[in-house]
Amino acid sequence: MKILENLAKLCAIAAGVLLTVITLMTCVSLIGRNTTGWTIVGDFELSGSAAGAAVALFMPWCQIRRANIIVDFFTAKASEATNAALDRLGALLLAVCMGLLTWRTVVGGLNAWTSQSGSMMLGFPEWVVYAGMVPPLALTVVIALAQALRGFDLPGDAA
Helix, strand or coil, X not given: CHHHHHHHHHHHHHHXXXXXXXXXXXXXXXXXXXXXXXXXXXXXXXXXXXXXXXXXXHHHHHHHCCCCCCCCCCCCCCCXXXXXXXXXXXXXXHHHHHHHHHHXXXXXXXXXXHHCCECCCCCCEHHHHHHHHHHHXXXXXXXXXXXXXXXXXXXXXXX
């Protein structure tokens, strides 16, 4: 799990850097638009693409930290063993869902590659965003499968 934790951290750092760059670009564009009339063409396209990639990049860290939303209203009084079993089942279901999402992202990226589709203003190739989303989504699948099989060790715990 230590390798998975380090890969998840790397993805989260990349997502943070990506969002920081996009935030700075948006600030420059807005300041320019409101002061000199100059703007960054296609800033909204880049922001949307980066936000999608950042969400995918944050998913592995979210899963390894067990930071997904957990609704324990019905299981609050259940035994620890029951909760552990349900958590593992939830991790397995998440792995299946993320596996489907990964597969469909691959298909979407291949379709974007084949059609050479791009954004409207900049012509930024859409397949690049898909390609950036597939590895972290696949990593989330691996993490969730490991949690379903091994249980939940939080990062830093002894394995």
